Amino acid sequence: MSIVYFLFNQTLLFAIPLMIVALGAMFSERGGVVNLALEGIMVIGAFSGIFFMNWAQTNQVLSGMPLLFASMAIAALAGFLFSMLHAFAAINLAADQTISGTALNILGAGLAIFIAKTVQDGAQNISFTNEFRIESIPGLGSIPVLGDLLFKNCYITTFLGFLLLAFSWYLLMKTKFGLHLRSCGENPQAADAAGISVYKTRYAGVALSGILAGVGGLIYIIPISTEFTGTVAGYGFLALAVMIFGNYSPLRIGGAAFFFGFTKTISFAYSSIPFIAKLSLPDTFYKLIPYVATLILLAFTSKNSAAPRADGIPYDKSRR
Amino acid sequence: GSGSKSKPEIALITDSGGINDKSFNQSAWEAVKEYGEKNGKGYKYYKPANFDTAGYKAQIKNAKDNGAKVIVLPGYKFAAAMGELQNDEKYKDIHFVLIDFQPQDAKGNNVEPKSNVYAATFKEFQPGYLAGYAAVKDGYTKLGFMGGIALPAVINYGYGYLQGANDAAKAMNKTVDVKYYYTGSFNESPEIKTKATGWYNGGTEVIFSCGGQICNSIFAAAKETNKKVIGVDSDQKSQSETVITSAMKNVKKVVKDEIKASYDGKFEGGVHLLEAKDGDVGLSPDFSRFKNFKKADYDEVFKKVSDGSIKIVSYADVDANAKGDPNTANLKSVLTNVTVDYQK
């Protein structure tokens, strides 16, 4: 049984940050702005969050959960500000969104390392102490099965992830804002004619993606390391893939993130799963699983892509 | 910035790794910096624009053009470049300190360093042995080894580790399981963390983390599962409370010594094989995180290792095609009390 807990736990490790960032991307794209800048935004989020954390920990300003939340707020803010560059280009200047997204990826990585090196006398890495893991949540941790699955050896960010999933679904599908956002992604002319400000709404979509990707960058780093080295190792692009895989809809994005997280886990934890370990295939074989499985699944599920119709097309009032 | 204000006489050039890689680059940089600051010499860190022999050569030349007198080069990647440049008259007045490799010719064969080239290689299998020995002596029977990339230095640590564990087990009349893996990277990642967590969950008690920043992920895994880690290269106990000991090679000391020798006019080229005997490798001096293993136990085994009365199979003794495989015949034959689970 403990193997199940373990697999679940590790799946969360991959799935939660991917899901949060992918949900962010979803808001941007459902509003009609392609956001390739996720990688860069994640880096900026992680950088500022960890930078702040490092500062707070060395100066003993904050600690524990308050520090985690403060760092997340910083990461969110940084992600938000950074994403505004994309929004400005994509929305106000009708820029090619692929180009501006790529630009921000380069810029994000450059800025994070440049600043780190400059303020740390040449050192690129920013270290932090992980004081945020929860051994067991009092009460909840002792619930049979569920307690072991969710409430032991966990991070508050896991619950935040689930909360965000629910929130994203509600926001997109059930609220006025969601309706406006979706209309701007599908048919901005219609939205405009209905008196909705396409620009403002799209800004909001990109802003949400910036906030979520910023936070996602931070919580990607916290459980896996003790320092931030200036990269999120392509997880921004993976999040984009998860978003497309999840067909731009919140619940399916959740599913896609967990599928990907699970196959990732299998590919690195196979040696702990007795019957798979027995096969003793080469390591590379297992490492290929998540990518090959995703491709195969995509081949079967991509016929009816639900990409928003106006996704990536700058809104120009006068073009019909 | 990564250097001093005055003319950089002491230069460090890395390959693709940076100066806080928690590995030899970092140790070497600390040495360069400390020496430079203390003695008022200019120092500088350079990273090549492209990571190939041409790029390394260009950066070495750049360092020279900027006034370097001592150039420290950690890592095998510089072997070909040094093989060429040491024959170049223009570089004969510059002292080179090479860490972990010696110059190579165009065919990839090692060549003798010239008198201005100090090539330091370490017997990593010795601290590796000590680490394995100490861990088993301390009572651990389920061990892990995670190397970054199967470089000779990394392999040496691993092979020594297995043999140390084996000898301790033999002495205690036990058998020991070791999981053995090269992560294929010197950087942290969720994948490595998952792998390590998987091992810990499967019963592994201590993992020898042997590859720069992968320790970040292994520390995180150990912390979550309340398990232990053995650090590498430098004393890593301050980086995580999960570190019980570190298998060290004293890159920092060597670099500092050689820079000093250069300024003191005592620089001596050639290949220098650094070992326990001279105190250049060993375990970190603090034994407080062991349960049973004591300083006295260490001193005893250390003596045997350094005087050569224990023979340790190293990378050099194994067919190069093994690519770091711990299951080669001559290694297997000595591992009587260890079962190695090699995940390749």
Next chain:
Amino acid sequence: MLSKLFAKDGTKSVIASLISIFFGLVVGFIIILIFAPNEALEGFGILLSGGFYRGTESFSQMIYLSIPIMMTGLCVAFAYKTGEFNIGVPGQYLIGSFVAMYISIRWTFIPDSLVWIVAVICAGLAGALWALIPGFLKAFKNVNVVISGIMCNYICLLLVIQGIKSTIYNSTGAESMTIPESRSLPRTPLDGLLSTGDSNLRFVVAFLIAVGLCILAWVIMNKTQFGYELKAVGFNKDAAKYAGMNEKKTLILALATAGFFAGVGGALPYLCGSGKTLQITEVLPDEGFNGIPIALLGFSNPIGCIFAALFMGYINVGGNYLQSLNIAVEVIQIITGVIIYFASFTLFIKHVFAKHEANKRKKEEGKV
């Protein structure tokens, strides 16, 4: 005469790119000024002198650096014309590198002087084959090229690592072997003239191949039926289909052609006698991703890619020399990012042009 030149779309793109570069440099200067005020002027001077900073030595470095990114840039640009964002370029590049290395090192039955030709062509074909995967998935299964490209990159990476380990592994360095100089590209007198610092380099032929392929791509795109179909598919898939074009075949062929360019790009730097090796670390090659900004800065035009790649090489060489001061090299990345960011405004800048022209025309009409 001049005004006619200015009215051309191409000219506008060039001007837009130049404006972007200008802004990128200004921002770079400001950043240097903020973080290293004392060295700002000197630093910026080094940066601007770039490929000329240390004479032929840096000039040859610039050329050498531009070769792979010119090819990956061309790859991205070519696919972009069919409307696809080929983010799978690192994989196509990597597989080209591996195939070229394997052939040069292992196919000893081919004479030394000819092996580079086989290596380059096979590397291109390997890149093309690898690009077929996203191509087929898109054409027949409607799989988004971005996501299949990302997946294929990782798959390729893992396979290549496995391939290196089992064929051309150098255990001392835990990396691939190097291609022997004798089996590299031919060295021309010009190589000797340019690479004063390095007697092994042979990048001139590589550069000529790269530039030649860019020109070839331009011809394909603008002068041939295939190019006509390719752009039609890129602009309007349905209309292309209606007109009897096989839009699936066109898409697949276009991606394969793009992959070919990336594959060749993967081969060239390893054949330059620079001692470059393939790593077994699980990191995708930078040269692949760096093709994206090249394509974008070159406004997806093959000829534009030549200049964009040279420019990138230029400032990267300059950036490298910045290390002599206390300015982190990443300032180059920041400048590149800013340039690309401004390049995304091309449409806006062109718009400003259009407005300006309309105003001018109005004034002229007013005179009459």
Next chain:
Amino acid sequence: MDDYAIEMLNITKEFPGIKANDNITLQVKKGEIHALLGENGAGKSTLMSILFGLYQPDEGEIRINGKAVKINDPNDANKYRIGMVHQHFKLVHNFTVLENIILGIEETGFGGKLVKGNARKKVMELSEKYKLNVDPDALIENITVGMQQRVEILKMLFRDNDILIFDEPTAVLTPQEIDELMLIMKNLKAEGKSIIFITHKLNEIKAVADRCTILRKGKYVDTVNVADVSKEQLSEKMVGHKVQLVVDKTPAKPKDVILKVEHLTYHPKGANKALVNDVSFEARAGEIVCIAGIDGNGQTELVYNLSGLAQPTSGKIYLNDIDITHKSIRERIDDGMKHIPEDRHKHGLVLDYNLSMNINLKNYYKPEYHKKGFLNFEKMDQYADKLIEEYDVRSGEGRKSIVRGMSGGNQQKAIVAREVEANGDLLIAVQPTRGLDVGAISFIHKQIVKQRDEGKAVLLVSLELDEVMALSDRILVIYEGEIVGDLDPKTTDIKELGLYMAGSKRGAQYAK
């Protein structure tokens, strides 16, 4: 002084390179239906977009009920109770009818949650009152174009608008739907609402409008009382010279069978019934066979099957006795199929290519236009210039013009030129005059008749009964994917045709 609901005074609006509106004045009285007439590109939509706040005028003033106002965006328009049914519907395809109607003026509850209860009630009431018959929960993509238009109308009614703008609402409707729309408009007028009605169809103007303002090339021409002028006078004012409204046509002399369709059935995956069901017919050289029917009865799919854009489930298609059922589109073109597509923007043109490239869209691969794969641009341009001249395709820079910037009418002319001039015995023309002005229509009609007279078979698919009656030599009526009647236009009338189209009558040979 008259009681004007709306006055747009001396409006000027310029786009890069063109004055779309040049000092135009439009005055609409309270409670009248005011028609706006003009050729393609005359500036009607632009003027209305200004009124609706989508564009800002460069010069001029707007007054509502005598008060000068500034309309910055559709919200302002809504404030002044102006509503608009756009030429291209402004509906979100994957939203429900109800969601589209409330979009922008939603009611929300706790936590920003959408509350739809009241809106649904109001929509149902309005739907009932005006007999619009909409299902509030249907998705837009699943309802017919006619129904979509009613949603647009409901949107205005839901917002309690008093000034209603209809931009070419009838271009996409069936005769029955047009009649219903006219009725709805009259009802609205009776309630005191003011309506601006844009159309190219003169009899619609005669049928409902009180007054009519005519524009030509961005300039104001005249405002007239509809009752006082004839159709001919109207069209003359519109184009600036006399136009002939009826098609000159001699009786057909049908010869060999060119197109033969046998038991063609098309049932795509996911559809719950066959969209084309066991259709058989022939078209001969020298005749115009028309497929008539209400939109959405399988015409589009039938043509897709014939042209190769879709693969039939069963049945056979022969062109000149060659079985082309499984041939590629390219092969069909080479076998002599010419096709004016229904959707000129989706299929007919590569909007970002220039005119020459578009005219040669189906030529470029032919031997005379390339040498070993290299295009012969000179030849292509020559050919383009010839067609541009012959068909009077107007654009800013001739063959170099990017087609996206050309007016709809000229875009259509380019397609007609390309298809008509191509070699081949069969011309399939789908709604070739949709949304075009009389001048353009009569030109295209002439070309079609000329094709017939040159001995080609013409298959015309049209929703416009006037066009069907004027052009066809035989009429096949399609209903729910089946052919239900084979009629002779000389012995039938619009009324009877309507019965067939509505499915309430079937020809003897098509009895079930």
